Amino acid sequence: MTSLTQIPVTNQLLAQLPADERDVFMAACDTVELAFGEVLVEPAGQITHVYFPLDGFISLIAILVDDNRLEVAMAGREGMMGISLVLGVDEAPLSALVQGAGSALRMEAARFQLLLLSSPVLHQRLKRYLYVMMNQLARSSACNHFHQVEARLARWLLMTQDRAGSDRLQLTHEFLAMMLGVRRAGITLAAIALQARGLIHYHRGEITVLDRPGLIEASCGCYTADRALYAKVLAPS
Amino acid sequence: MTSLTQIPVTNQLLAQLPADERDVFMAACDTVELAFGEVLVEPAGQITHVYFPLDGFISLIAILVDDNRLEVAMAGREGMMGISLVLGVDEAPLSALVQGAGSALRMEAARFQLLLLSSPVLHQRLKRYLYVMMNQLARSSACNHFHQVEARLARWLLMTQDRAGSDRLQLTHEFLAMMLGVRRAGITLAAIALQARGLIHYHRGEITVLDRPGLIEASCGCYTADRALYAKVLAPS
DNA sequence: TGCCGTCGGCACGCTAGCGTACATAACTCG
DNA sequence: CGAGTTATGTACGCTAGCGTGCCGACGGCA
Numbered sequence: 001m002t003s004l005t006q007i008p009v010t011n012q013l014l015a016q017l018p019a020d021e022r023d024v025f026m027a028a029c030d031t032v033e034l035a036f037g038e039v040l041v042e043p044a045g046q047i048t049h050v051y052f053p054l055d056g057f058i059s060l061i062a063i064l065v066d067d068n069r070l071e072v073a074m075a076g077r078e079g080m081m082g083i084s085l086v087l088g089v090d091e092a093p094l095s096a097l098v099q100g101a102g103s104a105l106r107m108e109a110a111r112f113q114l115l116l117l118s119s120p121v122l123h124q125r126l127k128r129y130l131y132v133m134m135n136q137l138a139r140s141s142a143c144n145h146f147h148q149v150e151a152r153l154a155r156w157l158l159m160t161q162d163r164a165g166s167d168r169l170q171l172t173h174e175f176l177a178m179m180l181g182v183r184r185a186g187i188t189l190a191a192i193a194l195q196a197r198g199l200i201h202y203h204r205g206e207i208t209v210l211d212r213p214g215l216i217e218a219s220c221g222c223y224t225a226d227r228a229l230y231a232k233v234l235a236p237s
Numbered sequence: 238m239t240s241l242t243q244i245p246v247t248n249q250l251l252a253q254l255p256a257d258e259r260d261v262f263m264a265a266c267d268t269v270e271l272a273f274g275e276v277l278v279e280p281a282g283q284i285t286h287v288y289f290p291l292d293g294f295i296s297l298i299a300i301l302v303d304d305n306r307l308e309v310a311m312a313g314r315e316g317m318m319g320i321s322l323v324l325g326v327d328e329a330p331l332s333a334l335v336q337g338a339g340s341a342l343r344m345e346a347a348r349f350q351l352l353l354l355s356s357p358v359l360h361q362r363l364k365r366y367l368y369v370m371m372n373q374l375a376r377s378s379a380c381n382h383f384h385q386v387e388a389r390l391a392r393w394l395l396m397t398q399d400r401a402g403s404d405r406l407q408l409t410h411e412f413l414a415m416m417l418g419v420r421r422a423g424i425t426l427a428a429i430a431l432q433a434r435g436l437i438h439y440h441r442g443e444i445t446v447l448d449r450p451g452l453i454e455a456s457c458g459c460y461t462a463d464r465a466l467y468a469k470v471l472a473p474s
Numbered sequence: 475t476g477c478c479g480t481c482g483g484c485a486c487g488c489t490a491g492c493g494t495a496c497a498t499a500a501c502t503c504g
Numbered sequence: 505c506g507a508g509t510t511a512t513g514t515a516c517g518c519t520a521g522c523g524t525g526c527c528g529a530c531g532g533c534a
Contacts, residue, residue, distance in 0.1 A: 062375040065458035070379040084371075087364040089470065093372045127324040134321075134371060135330045138299040141378040142307040145418050148490075172511065181382050186491060188512060204500060204511055221302035233326065385520075410482065423521060425482060441481055441530065481530075492519075500511075 011052040011105060012078045013125055016236045021119045028115060029105040034058070036170070040081060040096040047090045050082030050112045051075075056102025057163035059179065061095040069095070071179040072140055076100070076163025078230065079129060085113055086126045099179075100164050128233050136226050143222040149182055150190040154219035156180060157200065157209060159226075167209040194218060248289040248342060249315045250362055253473045258356045265352060266342040271295070273407070277318060277333040284327045287319030287349045288312075293339025294400035296416065298332040306332070307418040309377055313337070313400025315467065316366060322350055323363045336416075337401050365470050373463050380459040386419055387427040391456035393417060394437065394446060396463075404446040431455060 014022060034040075034056035041047060043063050051058065057076030063069045072094065075081045081096050090109055107115075116123050143152065156179060160169055173191060177184040191207075194200045199214045200207055209215060216223060251259060271277075271293035278284060280300055288295070294313030300306045309331065312318045318333050327346055344352075353360050380389065393416060397406055410428060414421040428444075431437045436451045437444055446452060453460060 060375075062379045064376065064379050064383065065462055066383075068379055068383040070382055072375045072378050084368055087368045088361060089365060089368045093368070094375060124325060128326060130367075130371075131321055131324045131326045131330070134367075134374065137371065137374040137378060138297075138309045138331060139301065141309050141374060141381055142299045142301050142305055142418070144378055145307055145381045146301065146303075146305040174511075181379070183492065183494095184512085185493090185514080188514085189491095192513085202512095225302055409480085411480095420522065420524095421482085422484080422523090425484085426521095429483080439482095475534100477532100477534085479530105479532090481528105483528085484526085486524085486526105487522105489522075490520090492517105494516085494518105496513105496515085498511100498513075500509100502507100502509075504505100504507085 010054050010077050011080075012234070013080055013129060014052055014105070014122070017119075017121055017125070021121055025107075025115060025119060025122065026105070028111055029107045031103055032106045034098040034100075034102055034104050036098055036101040038098040040098065041092040043092055043095050045092050047082045047085060047092050047109050049106050049108055050080060050085060052080045052105040052107075053077050053163075054103045054105065055100075055165060056098060056104050057100040057160075059097045059099040061097060063095055068181070069178070070144065070181040072137055073133060074099070074159055074163060077165075078163070078234075079133070080126070082109065082112070083126065083130055083133065085109055086116065086123070086130060088113075100160070100170075125234065132230050132233050135229055139222055139225060143220060144181070147220040147222070149180065149186050150193055151218065151220040152180055153187065153190045154194060154199070154215050155223040157207065158212070158215055158219060158223050161209050161212070167212075169207045169209070170205060171207050172205045247314070248291060248317070249471070250317055250366060251289060251342070251359070254356075254358055254362070258358055262344075262352060262356060262359060263342070265348055266344045268340055269343045271335040271337075271339055271341050273335055273338040275335040277335065278329040280329055280332050282329050284319045284322060284329050284346050286343050286345055287317060287322060289317045289342040289344075290314050290400075291340045291342065292337075292402060293335060293341050294337040294397075296334045296336040298334060300332055305418070306415070307381065308416040309374055310370060311336070311396055311400060314402075315400070316370070317363070319346065319349070320363065320367055320370065322346055323353065323360070323367060325350075337397070337407075362471065369467050369470050372466055376459055376462060380457060381418070384457040384459070386417065386423050387430050388455065388457040389417055390424065390427045391431060391436070391452050392460040394444065395449070395452055395456060395460050398446050398449070404449075406444045406446070407442060408444050409442045 053076050057074060058081050059071045060073040061069050062072045084093060173187040174184050176187045191202060199211045199218055201210055290313050294311060295318050296308045297310040298306050299309045410424040411421050413424045428439060436448045436455055438447055
């Protein structure tokens with residue numbers, strides 16, 4: 001637990017709350033560091049805390065009964081982890097893996113559910129976030145099915161860059177392969193192609209985004225569509 | 238055209254409500270017939286009504302900006318259409334296509350949102366339904382990515398049979414291809430394989446399920462997983 | 475009875491991505 | 505510096521599914 005004063009509240013779900021609601025809410029949070037690779041919750045496990053990332057970010061991963069796994073969503077400073085509690089269910093549907101180290105605001109689950117009752121603006125905002133997530137899940141479903149690895153990789157890098165807030169991403173091909181549900185060798189080929197086009201540069205576990213507009217063009221429209229929906233539904237009112 | 242059993246004309250989201258809540262709710266509904274092929278709402282369109290299917294059922298289809306489309310969920314008598322309103326958003330995220338003709342209870346959107354405020358049990362139940370849907374979306378995402386057409390077809394037939402309440406399904410290969418996001422020829426091959434194993438029989442637009450346990454075995458575990466989650470989260474309390 | 479639209483079987487070459495395996499290169503740490 | 509570990513490049517044959525097109529069979533309807 002560290003002091004709140006160090007880090008500005010950059011979580012976009014909390015940033016625009018009315019001052020009174022936000023103060024009460026923040027006072028009930030503590031700030032924690034998320035370590036890369038940390039597993040915050042396993043599927044069917046109990047959600048003990050909610051997390052509002054500040055500069056860390058989290059991959060939400062579906063695990064099938066045959067143990068195939070695929071990243072289905074990401075939660076960074078635009079979102080939160082533990083959204084199921086808004087629906088009154090404290091069982092985690094997905095695995096949550098810290099993908100970018102950094103800080104997050106954390107609150108105990110029971111306290112969160114209580115506070116929600118007296119925070120109408122936050123509550124409404126989280127419901128809208130849930131709506132966006134459902135859409136993104138649906139879109140990802142089709143995207144993963146139809147689009148090629150290179151375009152999906154481009155999309156994924158853009159999503160990660162947004163949440164990392166940096167053009168340098170700590171990512172190995174191996175890790176990317178897990179996220180996209182493809183072979184490591186498949187990522188290597190796609191990465192080579194993106195690098196040859198001057199869109200990224202990478203070297204031993206670090207990928208640098210060189211040409212963001214170019215990367216957007218190389219990605220499928222799903223990246224832009226997701227962003228547009230988020231902006232529309234969660235615009236500051 | 239008959240089923241093995243008489244269909245109970247009840248929607249499972251409404252069936253177990255306390256009598257007072259249910260009576261109020263039902264009184265505000267009217268019963269409508271859903272015609273096969275009818276499009277209840279287009280993505281980005283406004284949700285004007287919610288539907289609680291009785292023996293009809295609806296496919297929810299994601300449409301990408303490049304016009305690829307894929308069924309991502311189904312709503313039959315176990316569910317509803319228009320769930321976004323529970324989140325306070327009256328814009329449809331997905332296309333809703335009537336896939337099985339039949340009846341449904343319908344209510345105007347504004348009235349639904351009002352009634353929700355005075356129906357705590359229904360409200361809680363619908364939030365739980367939303368939780369199940371999110372899970373199913375996530376699972377489908379991975380399923381569509383990893384599993385083969387034959388297994389996915391088996392899963393899809395089982396899901397459809399549950400909602401149709403009959404072992405005879407009106408389905409062409411063409412239609413199935415659209416739902417699963419594959420070629421018509423791909424469905425033909427998968428259907429031939431399932432028929433050769435004695436699990437189904439089909440003939441010009443009608444598929445009969447012959448061996449349900451066998452079909453479950455031929456499907457990926459995703460069918461069973463979805464059912465188990467629904468049963469757990471939406472069990473009669 | 476014959477016509478025609480719909481439905482399903484099948485075949486062709488093609489491509490993306492698979493599973494696997496091995497080689498090199500770059501860092502880490504003793 | 506040298507040994508071990510990690511990250512990436514690449515190659516092989518293989519498979520599922522693609523896009524397309526054609527054909528026959530069925531069945532509704534005149």
